[in-house]
Amino acid sequence: xxxxxxxxxxxxxxxxxxxxxxxxxxxxxxxxxxxxxxxxxxxxxxxxxxxxxxxxxxxxxxxxxxxxxxxxxxxxxxxxxxxxxxxxxxxxxxxxxxxxxxxxxxxxxxxxxxxxxxxxxxxxxxxxxxxxxxxxxxxxxxxxxxxxxxxxxxxxxxxxxxxxxxxxxxxxxxxxxxxxxxxxxxxxxxxxxxxxxxxxxxxxxxxxxxxxxxxxxxxxxxxxxxxxxxxxxxxxxxxxxxxxxxxxxxxxxxxxxxxxxxxxxxxxxxxxxxxxxxxxxxxxxxxxxxxxxxxxxxx
Amino acid sequence: xxxxxxxxxxxxxxxxxxxxxxxxxxxxxxxxxxxxxxxxxxxxxxxxxxxxxxxxxxxxxxxxxxxxxxxxxxxxxxxxxxxxxxxxxxxxxxxxxxxxxxxxxxxxxxxxxxxxxxxxxxxxxxxxxxxxxxxxxxxxxxxxxxxxxxxxxxxxxxxxxxxxxxxxxxxxxxxx
Numbered sequence: 001x002x003x004x005x006x007x008x009x010x011x012x013x014x015x016x017x018x019x020x021x022x023x024x025x026x027x028x029x030x031x032x033x034x035x036x037x038x039x040x041x042x043x044x045x046x047x048x049x050x051x052x053x054x055x056x057x058x059x060x061x062x063x064x065x066x067x068x069x070x071x072x073x074x075x076x077x078x079x080x081x082x083x084x085x086x087x088x089x090x091x092x093x094x095x096x097x098x099x100x101x102x103x104x105x106x107x108x109x110x111x112x113x114x115x116x117x118x119x120x121x122x123x124x125x126x127x128x129x130x131x132x133x134x135x136x137x138x139x140x141x142x143x144x145x146x147x148x149x150x151x152x153x154x155x156x157x158x159x160x161x162x163x164x165x166x167x168x169x170x171x172x173x174x175x176x177x178x179x180x181x182x183x184x185x186x187x188x189x190x191x192x193x194x195x196x197x198x199x200x201x202x203x204x205x206x207x208x209x210x211x212x213x214x215x216x217x218x219x220x221x222x223x224x225x226x227x228x229x230x231x232x233x234x235x236x237x238x239x240x241x242x243x244x245x246x247x248x249x250x251x252x253x254x255x256x257x258x259x260x261x262x263x264x265x266x267x268x269x270x271x272x273x274x275x276x277x278x279x280x281x282x283x284x285x286x287x288x289x290x291x292x293x294x295x296x297x298x299x
Numbered sequence: 300x301x302x303x304x305x306x307x308x309x310x311x312x313x314x315x316x317x318x319x320x321x322x323x324x325x326x327x328x329x330x331x332x333x334x335x336x337x338x339x340x341x342x343x344x345x346x347x348x349x350x351x352x353x354x355x356x357x358x359x360x361x362x363x364x365x366x367x368x369x370x371x372x373x374x375x376x377x378x379x380x381x382x383x384x385x386x387x388x389x390x391x392x393x394x395x396x397x398x399x400x401x402x403x404x405x406x407x408x409x410x411x412x413x414x415x416x417x418x419x420x421x422x423x424x425x426x427x428x429x430x431x432x433x434x435x436x437x438x439x440x441x442x443x444x445x446x447x448x449x450x451x452x453x454x455x456x457x458x459x460x461x462x463x464x465x466x467x468x469x470x471x472x473x474x475x
Contacts, residue, residue, distance in 0.1 A: 021371045022393045028375070028386030033436055039385045046379040054380075058336055065338050131381035132333035132346030134445040135433045138382045139336065167382065174382050181437055203442055204341070259338040 044169045047140065051172035054128045055142045062126060065261060120233060122264045123147045128172070130260075137163075137180035137202060141263055144169045152231045154266045160237035160254035161185070161225060162263055173265075177257055178238065179206055187238055188226035192216040195226055198238060198251060205242060205250040217241055217249050233268045310363050311473065318471040322357040322365040323373075325464060329353040330377045344445050347453040350377065351425060352460040354392050355418050358399040359406045360468060370396055384436050387429070395425055414461070419454050426450040 005013070032039050073080070125143035143149055145168050155162040155175045163177040164185070176183050183200035187208070196211040211217065221241040227234025242252035313319055329349035336343075350373060357365040374389030399406075399421065406417050430446045 018367045018393065018397060021367050022390065022397070025371065025374070025386045025390035025393060029384060029390060029432075029436070032385040039379070043379045043382070043385070046376060050376070050380060054331070054334070057331060061335055061337065127336045129334040129380060130336045130343045131383065132335075132343065133348075133381065133383065134344050134449050135429075135437075135441065136381055136383045137343070140380070176382075181439070181441075201442075202344075202445070256340065258340045258343055260336065261338065 040167070044167055047167065047172050047174065048144070048169035051128065051140070051142060051144075051169070054140065054172075055126075058126075058128045062261065121267045123149060123267065124262055124264050125149075125173070126262050127260045135181075135202065137177040137183075137200065137257070138166075139163075139175050139177065139260055139263075141173055141175060141265070142171070143265065144171045144173050146170050148267065149173050149265050150267075153268070154225070154232045154236060155263045156236055156266055157255050157260070157263060159256075160239065161232075162255050162257065162260065164232070165265065175263065178253060179204060179257055185232070185238070186226045186228040187223050188234075189217060189241070190222040190224055191218075192221070195228065198223070204257070205252055206239075207247070208241075208249045208251060211248065214248070217244065219244055223251055233266060236266075310361065313364075313472050315471070318473075319364055321467060321471050322353075322361050323369045325467060326350060326353040326357065326365065326369065326373050329460075330373050334377070334381055345449050345452055347449070347456045348422070348425070349456075349460065350374070350388070350392060351395060351422065351453065352418070352457055353464065354395050355399055355421060356461060356464045358396050359403055359414065361472065362396075362400055362403065364472075365396075367393055367396060384433070387432060387436075390432075391425060391429060394428075395421060398424075411458070411461070415454075415457060418457050418461075422450055422453050422457075426453070 123143055125141035127139045128142045129140040131138045149165060149168050151165055151168050153165045155164060161178060163175040163183065165173050166176040167174040178185055178198060178200055179202065180200045181202045185198040187198045188195050194212050194216050196208045198206050199209045200206045219241055223238045223241065225232045225234055225236040225238060237254050239251040239253040241249045243250035329352065333346050333349045354370060370392040371389045374392040375386065377388045378385050406414055426446050426449065430441060430443065434441050
């Protein structure tokens, strides 16, 4: 402190800062709740400016994780090798089947003159922060619009769907995990082709809602993205039905969401065709910007 | 009108920059630690409230070096970074500061179990409040079990945090 204030004034300032800041926090909570878009730019700017620092801090952790995996791998090599040999044998058969099916598929597509699927490209990004706490399920990755990421793109790993991008800065982006309370993903149950929406509720197993025919769902059914709404590519594996109770089925995700290291962000070539924010009559003001395309309101 | 609660005349003055910065810096570190992506199953949801520990420790021992503005900034930044409803952490830390400050005289120069019990009460209150606030904000009844586990974990980790903070405090600021 360079400015010397009289003790009385300093005491007065100290006395009033705390109540003012408390009121300010409360006001921010209410405003942020009333208008979800209000703090978006601030949030993106904060994320962007702190991303390099977080990346640096999380690097040793990532290295330690890799080392741990390597040491563990050292002890399990033998068993792992046998398992892989067996798996390889099985997969070779599947490969043959897949090749046959691909040829078939191509022929049939030719017959019905199907529109060719859009080319998919990936960006791989590392998780640099997660949401510590019980009420939000997000992770931050170290790639952003500089790497041509865009809001709404799907984040996946080799196992399946992780979430979607809700916020993209130039160097970092936030992924809303499928388990988050605000996550809504259009899915389809593979065996019965039943459409539904996968709704997170902050638990480890998201629920299926808006099921077209609930009686068709069985435990063990595979669930994949339906691609409805045009935001996600169809057919990304999501999980399997693991619980059936009165409140509806729950899904066990294929991806271990608490142990994310690297994510692939899928550019399905659709981000340009994401429905643009719909212009609302000016009277409704800023909230009109949120657009109808959101399956879930971003926080 | 004499300031009662907010003037803390008994604390020794420290001049070294490192010592003056320690409470704020350690609170920032606590905030960073709580968002580090540790690959432990289920950890993200159960991450102990490290900033709460730092705020409690420094409000008891050196409230003069932890201005409310710092708590507000750290809390707000944390919310912005994790994508939580903006302002919740800031409000929580400031309320914790207010409450602890008013009971501060009972905790200074007390044995650790006493300080720990104080933290236990505080953590239970804070987590309950946080849960209630999130329920209101999300307009739904959120699973309470996670909150219970997180509270227990936070209370259980506090001795470690308190030890580290105390060590740093003695090394840089001296006994306080």
